[in-house]
Amino acid sequence: MRDSEIVDLFLRRDEEALRVVSDQYGTRLNHISFRITQDEQTAEECVNDTYLEAWNRIPPSEPREYLLAFLSKIIRAKSLNRCIYEHRCKRHAYVEELSSELEQCIPSKISVEEEIEGKAFAEVVSRFLLAQPDEKRRVFVRRYFYMENTSVIAAAYGFSDNKVRTMLSRMRKELKSFLEKEDFL
Amino acid sequence: MNGKDMLEMMSELDEKVVADAAVTPIRKTREKWKIVLGAVAAALIVGILGYTIYPYVRGKITGKYKQDLKSGTLMASPRYPEMPENPELTRGYDKEKSQEYLQAVMALRKQPEGYQDGYDAYLKDVLGVIFSDTGNGNKAFSPLCLYMALGMTAEITDGTTQQQILDVLHQPDIATLRERAKSIWLANYMDDGLSKLVLANSLWMNTGRNYEQSVLETLANNYFASSYSGDPSSEKYSQKLREWINEQTDGLLENMLSDLNLDPDLMIALVSTVNYCGKWADPFLKSETKDGTFHAPSGDVNCKYMCTETGHENFYGDHFECVSLPIINNGSVRFILPEEGMTPEELLMDEELLQFLNTESYKWDKTIEAASVHMEVPKFDISSDIKLNDYLKALGIEDLFEAGDADFSPLVGKSDENFYVNSIEQNTRIMIDEEGCKAVSATILLAGAGQTREHFEFILDRPFVFEIVSDTGLPLFVGVVNDPTKS
Missing domain, CATH: 1.10.1740.10 (RNA polymerase sigma factor, region 2, helix turn helix motif)
Incomplete structure (x- = not known):
């Protein structure tokens, strides 16, 4: 249907x-x-x-x-x-790993204590992602929205695991600089 | 705001962005295929290859190893590399430990360029003969296990005996083979508590004979082989061998090898094992497993099918389609379905398939991309016992089996006795379920262009081929499943 x-x-x-x-x-x-x-x-x-x-x-x-x-x-x-x-998750370390990766995108002027409005923040991130080439955008979303393992993403797109990691690392840096320019606070 | 907040906020991403990423890329459009993949959740594969060498003229020879310990003495032992525990096993994320782990893995993976040279040609030759007579049964084989056993055999032989082995392995000389075998061992080594790929080798000698210690050291340093000396007529020595194999194969071959006893006349027994174990990067859910029919050559059978709808890497060739499922940090399992009307045996003779088996996934450009995927894989636990003598003879290794022709002088020196290999056998077991895949293989020689598709269904409900590939792209196990309900 x-x-x-x-x-x-x-x-x-x-x-x-x-x-x-x-x-x-x-x-x-x-x-x-x-x-x-x-x-x-x-x-x-x-x-x-x-x-x-x-x-x-x-x-x-x-x-x-x-x-x-x-x-x-x-x-x-x-x-x-x-x-x-609720600590109902056996993959606590995995969540920590993804959080640690995303932390690299947070502009330095935003402190840990600072509260950010989730929807407004997501809008800026979506804007950044929509401006990316299809492949890069999808890899990023599969990693940080669908929380897929890099080897699964690599398999889905026919990349090596290393290529996916490198791609994500570059995108995190680009997102950080985008967020700094956007000044969405 | 911290990383965890940001991870949570990603739930608010634009729906278009979220929907778009759920699409699996497709580069091929064909008629709808139905392939049911059985459940594969975690993988463990153990391979053992072994043989014993017998003297043709049997007589008492005194040797330097007089201990004659009933349970055997360790004569040479290897040092395995240090492997940190997988960070996923620890609660909480430790960046330092994660980096340390990644560095350790990367250091092992980094081997001299060309270290896999020759393996592809060897694989093509060996699969061609091994799967030429599969019939209606299941068959599983570890080319890597045989490669290591033949490599060690080349080290303890000389002359045409050695040359015939080098030719089958497609290696120019023994020194090159030694370096490459060591690199293959190191590049593929994995034992981090979550995944495992360990190649273990051993030699079992007769205390009543002389052996060249330097050869044992070479085998320990390059093939990571342990060497034992003992009295083969002693039950304790045979028991020690069985215990060693069980330890290396996590007890998965215990039933198949329970009657394994050393012959009192043996000169040496060589055993090689491959133990592979891993968890699916994206596991199947037990709640999604269902009953279904598998169309075996001998008639329809009922089995359990594991199902998933997550996008994976999908490939095709002129006569097959394939879905590759990644294993966490330890390669992948490829399920290959021959085109309708073609048997796995016939497919394994196909040039393009043999090329595919030898090619790393990301280098194969005939991929299938789909907006949605439905896979069904039968759960299976298959065992295989292959006598390799005739296959190896067909490949050109003949001297090894002939008393008078076989030359084991590097190991035993010049002797009036004529030694020969009696038989070479490989036992393999492969188990696939929702969590992963386990496989055990033992070989024992007793010497004696892309298009897009809206929906892709891959349902393995008739005989198929599978391949287990290491993280470095090396084919570890290849098998045929004609009936998933038979062990």
Whole structure:
């Protein structure tokens, strides 16, 4: 079923929407969550929580074009939340590793204590990413949004693992300098 | 704001950016393929290759090793490189430890240019004969295990016996082979607590005979081989051999080798093992595993299929399609499905496939990119026991098996006795499940252009070929699965 038709089911408050979403995207959502939590039960709970949140957010949201991305964002946030705040994550070291990499992008004038509005920050990062060539953008998003291992990304794009690491390292530097110029605070 | 905050904020990225990255690139569009991949979650492969050399004319020879310890004496032992623990195993991220780990791995990977030269030609030759008579059964083989065993055999032989081995290995001389074998060993070594690829070699000698200690040292320094001396008529010595093999193969071949006993007349037994173990970089979920039908040559069978919908590296050739699944820091497993109507045996004779097996994934340009991927892989645990004598003879190694022709003088000096290799055998076991892949292989010689596709389905529900490749791109194991329900 097309995404727009599924969204119509949500808008009509037809519970069939949940069954279709589960059939169509359940496995992928499960994988996103499992990649972060490394726990099948937790991943399953996150998937169910995601369906519930989607039910509550559509309407007013109407993600007709990017339903999977809409769901992916929800499940990523929920899974990471479980990982960081509820310690339900066996991949604590992996989260720390990704955090450490992303820390290299934070402009030096932003202190650790400073609170940044997440949505505004993400908008700037999205703008930076949309200006990148397709391949570079996808590699970055797979690493820091989908939290994929570099060897998986390398396999998906036919690169060596080293090439992916180098590409990411350069992009982190570019993002840092972009954020410094943008002055989004 | 810190890195963790930033990681969390990435959940708010633009949906277009998020959706776009979920697309797996495709460079090929063809008719929809159905390939079901069985579950592969973690991999462990152990290979053992061994043989014993017998004297043709049997007589008592006194030697310098008089200890005659029933359980054997260690005569030479190798020093393995230091390998730090994988940082993923420790709770909390330690940047310093991570860098130390990466540096240690990179130092081992960095070997002289051309150290793999000859391996591709050797692989092509050896696969051509080994898989020429697979029939309807499963077969798994470790070319690397055989390579190391033949390399060591070349060190303890001379004349045409040695030359025939060098020719099969496509090496110009023994010194070059020695350097390359050592580099292959080092470049592929991995034992970090999470993944494993260890090539272990050993020689088992008869205390009643003389051996050249310098040769044992050469084998220890270049092939990381341990040498033992003991009384082969003693059950304790045979038990020590079995224990050594079990230790190197994590006990995975215990049943296959339980009746392995040394012959009292043996001159030497050589054992080579490859132990490979790893976890999928993107594991299968047990909750997604389902029952399904596999179309085996002998009839349909029911088996468990592991499923995933994550994008991976997909390839094709004129007669096959392949999905490669990466293993964390330890190479990848490639599942290769022959085109409809072609058997794995026939496919393994195909020039393009042999070239593919020898090519690192990122260098192969016939890739399939898809917006979405669905894979189904049968879970399997297969064992294989291959007698290699005839295959090696077909490749040109003949003197080794003929008393009077075989020349073992570098190891035993000039002797009136005529030594020969009785048999060479390789036992292999490969297990694949949701977490990863485990494989054990033992060889024992008793001497005696791209297009885009919206959706790509890869369903391994009929006989297929698989290959396990190391992080350096070296083919470690190649196998054929005709029936995943048979061990």
